[in-house]
Structure formats: C-alpha cells, structure tokens
Amino acid sequence: MQGTLAIQAITRNGIAVARVIVRGNVGDENRAKLDNLGMTPVIDISNCREKIVTNNEDVITLRNALIEQGIVPDNRKTKEI
Secondary structure: OOOEEEEEEEEEOOEEEEEEEEEOOOHHHHHHHHHHOOOEEOOOOOOEEEEEEOOHHHHHHHHHHHHHOOOOOOOOOOOOO
8 A cells, every 4th residue: 555645845943844744544564664764643643644854855865765665656747867
C-alpha cells in the first residue's frame, strides 16, 4: 500500500519551515520505514505522519527516500536525471 505525499510551507517559532506529510494506511512494513525516516504520527488524525524540515535540501532528500522506498508514488511531472 502506498500513501499520499503532501508538503506544506508553514511558520514555526517565526521561522519558515516545511511540513512533509504522508497520509493513508501504508501498512506495517511502510510504517516502520516512516519511523526510520523520523516521521511521527499526527495525534489527532489517523493514518497520518509528519516531519518538520527546515531547508529545501532536507525536503528533497526526504521526498526522494519516500519514493525510493515505495512508501509514496512518484508523481513528479519531470524526472531527475
């Protein structure tokens, strides 16, 4: 099972950060992978995990890891070479 990836720009403590979110029932195996990537459950939303990152490089690294491990589908319009 694959989840849905969302990335939101938010402000935390006056600093612009990105909230990387994976939604959906991804199964036990992928849940363990999300734990290893540092993604934590959202308390008030079932089947939702998030990680707050502070720079673009971390967003790209996390996104690529989620895609490579098969947790979320690769829906990018253009593929990196």
